[in-house]
Amino acid sequence: MQMEICTWPDEVLAAKAKAIDEVTPELEKLIEDMIETMYESDGVGLAAPQVGESIRLICVDQTGPKIRGELRVLINPEIVECDGEVDSEEGCLSCPELTVKVTRRERVVVKALDEKGKEVCIDAKGLLAIILQHEIDHLDGVTLADKAGRLKQAMYRKKALKWKK
Secondary structure, three states: OOOOOOOOOOOHHHHHOOOOOOOHHHHHHHHHHHHHHHHHHHEEEHHHHHHOOOOOEEEOOHHHHHHOOOOOEEEEEEEEEEEEEEEEEEEEEOOEEEEEEEEEEEEEEHHHHHHHHEEEEEEEEEHHHHHHHHHHHOOOOEEEOHHHHHHHHHHHHHHHHHHOO
């Protein structure tokens, strides 16, 4: 079932998400719904806070909504190593019509559990590294709007608050 995406400045997006203790049938259903929502919204990543759930869960697929070839579900993802820097022009499903140039790490190593609760380790470069950092930011209460300069953020806030009315 496609879920509604929370948009900035929704409070759930600013909170630090809680760790997940176990894979339950409810979590499995949430994962299924998040994957559908990500693809149907033309996204390459989605974090649980973006659908109103303040838990440490993300799904990513750098092949995007069209190919759907590299889906990864990550529970309690954590960046354990990183190096290099790269500038990235990013958009976000929770910040419609906003693009921000963000400096990210060029390479990240992420440890997490998969949807079955099995440990995984991803050594990512390029687009996948950027997507992982973007989604993990959501778990820490950081959105793309937070990464915008003060003026751009103020202008976007005005626009976003108009949409909420």
